[in-house]
Amino acid sequence: MTGELDLLAELLKHSPALIVAIPLLGAFLTPLIGKINDKIRNGFAVFIVALTSFFAFLLANDILSNGSIRTYVFGGGSALTDGGFAVRILFEIDGMNAFMAIIASILALAGVIYSWSFMKENTGLDKYYTLILLMIAGMFGMILTGDMFNFFVFLEITSIAACALIAFRTNQGKAVDAGFKYIVISAIGALFILFAIAILYSQYNALNMAVLAREIQLTFLDKIALALLITGLAMKAGIVPMHMWLPDAYGRAPASVTLLLVGATQASLYGALRMTSTLYGKNIVGVIKHADFNLFSQVVFDITLNGVLGFIVILLAILTIFIGVLMALKETNFKRMIAFAAVAEIGYIILAIGSAFLAVSSIDSVTSSAVLSQPGYMALKGGIFHILNDALDIGLLFLVAGAIYYTTKETSLNKLGGLARNMKYTTIFFLIGLLAVAGMPPLNGFASKILIYESTYQVNPILSIIAILCSILLLAAFVKVFHSAFLGPKQEKFDNVKEAPKSMLVAMGILACIIIFIGLFPEYVLNNIVTPAADALVNFGNYIHAVDSNYVISLIGGF
């Protein structure tokens, strides 16, 4: 019995490294296994991702239930060297990382299971599985890492693998073109992020996020680095007006890849969150809960920075929601239309985050302590919750679009129609995804959107009015899709269309079940998964403390 416990504890200790290492190992084993048999290779890929997800869930369970922070230093030893240099590469997992790891593992699992049937007719599948496992490894790396440069490396790994996957169907010119756009955009974004990392390194001689967060002084160069980081990651996350690559790439990639691309986009968004609220935690959002007066003396808390940042983010968020929804209303290509909806959904997330920033700045500090106000905290929670819901809903819709492409070889909504007669389960899944994205109760999209509406209403009523209006427009856009693809008279050219294959239904079913579960028990998910993540972002001091134990701050207040 104790032996089992020891093994579990040992696995738990090493799981941060294993989560990234297992897909990497699997990626390079796949071409060798693919020489034996195709089915064995597919099964192997599913097995690898399932193993990774198992470790991710193990880790997330531990982190989220205990509220602890785990660090994993590669090569062993302590996080800091004797002289206090922070050059060792380490993974640091707190609530937010664990939360993102859950999302990534769900998406990865669904994506790999889905591709079993979906990619059956394509050639070169050895490479496909290698790339998909590489992309999963990169995604997990981005999410788990606690090192700036490592973040950049995993960002690039993800984008290279993603680009090759977008352009996987090289017989389609548009797909290749979308891949080229994606790689140009991500290369430029990543290079500017690297530039920002170099600026930070030049000042503090550290690449470790926790040490940087401890040291940061918000000099002029730091502000430049902040702007570079935010803009670079915002472009990777597809925020208007830097979103135009997103519909091109999402629309042209195979559906299983699109699902993972959603995950990669979320990971970039996570990066932006981590940069603003942990790395610049002293200056932006992090200080809020830790209104420790000793800490305050060293903190260069800049209330204007919060205001300006909140202003920028909210402006971009409103633009993102509006343009995403308007384009989704007009678009007639199935996958591009969902991609625009995805843009709008990202807008909701950053609207919440921007409101959190703004809520901090608008609280005047009578006791010289800027405590995150209740609406700000709620907005942060809503935004984080919506990351999960967005990934699931949009992912499910993309899978449905892929299933329709698989059975009819058609993506134009003008040519589809009456498919509900042939594809019952797919229709049900689409209906679930539609209602969830539009924020209809009792599905998951509603649970997070109500948080966003309520909190933004207290920040500024106009924001929540715009958000609700755009949600209705989003529903209208999806009703259009539902009408034109699934309803209507039975068409002769689709007489032979059958239900999607089993593996695709299983993948869609997984996502749909999770959506319904979250919809029915939003409180449970909110308290057990989302709140630890939001707390982890707010308590940036704990993040530093996990690496540098000399850095102690006492907790006061709380909610």
Add this chain to the structure above:
Amino acid sequence: MLYQISRFIEQWLDSFKTGSEAFGVGFWNPLAWIISIIIAFLIVYIIRGMGKNEYKEKTEQTKVFLSGNPEAEKEKMHVKASNVYWGFLETLKWLYKGLDKMHNGNVSDYVLWFVIILGVTLLLIGGI
């Protein structure tokens, strides 16, 4: 006894509010929504049951009747996706013209947008 019953009813009613700070006060409980959806389905079912039951398939009754006009092909009968919100799109044509220009598929322009936003952010954040 009476007190206990009234207390129980109160608690039951309370369960329809989410009862937490997070979701505010209101009938946002998923349970309430499921119950109301089931009730709505029941009502629809009852209304459907009230319909005439002399309906027979594949007879004159099921034929499409378009004010005496001949029925077009099935594919032509279906409202196309691009026609669904025609009025809305027509009204906002001025806006969509600009938006379409934005999404021109040229990666140079995409990068130009990035540079513009980068410049604005640098000015705003660096300027404070």
Add this chain to the structure above:
Amino acid sequence: MSGMSRIVKTVTNITFPLVLIYGLYVIAHGHLTPGGGFQGGAVVASGLAMILVAYGSVWTMGKINEKHLSALESVGALGFIGLAFLGLIFGTWFFNNYLVGDEFLFGEIGKGLANINTAGVIPLMNFAVGLKVIAGLFAIVLVMAYATRLKEGK
């Protein structure tokens, strides 16, 4: 791409071993001098690219297939990850340098402060990375040259 003149071929034949040895030297001394798996691998791959230019892509494609190169690349990557996993098994952490201060691998060659056997597992990782880079870069160049061969005829 067809082959070039006899002079170029002869010069390539002479210089290629030198380039190869230099590249392998850079790989082997990666932990002591500037260099390492990637740099040495790039040097070797550039030597192979020289052969490709001199003899033409069709000839080279006949000698070595791009599929073999991909397999070799996988083996290199597997070696790297495998060594990292061995760190988990023999040492205590992933990527642990469990061979450092050990003598069984290079034995007497490696004695001394600035010799091969001072870095434990790092030279092995360099070899793995070098293999991957040689195979990968050469595969890229080869495939690109082969893809553009059709333009020559026009």
Add this chain to the structure above:
Amino acid sequence: MIYQIPYIAVVALILIGLYAIIFRRNLIKMVIGITLIESGVNLFLITLAFRKESTAPIYHGTGSRLMSLPVPHALTLTSIVIGVAVTALMLTLVIHIYKHYKTLDARKIGMEGDEE
């Protein structure tokens, strides 16, 4: 002043690269632009590592001389490796694009519409 020149070069390289990406039509020139930005960032990293009168960070056994920082060198190497991968991928895609469209003009390709 002589130590400021690399930073000027960094900015110049990045700006030239951005110019090439934004205002050049040819896809290959855009790829060149990206490599220029990458060189600029790499040069920036290398410049950060340099200290006045420092030597390469290699141990020769004796003497304690000022060495330049090795960490940015490692970062630069990694970023070069990534750059090679990105460049190779982009050029491969350019070859494919040329096969499909018979042109490299960025303005003539990539228009998304209902082309079916």
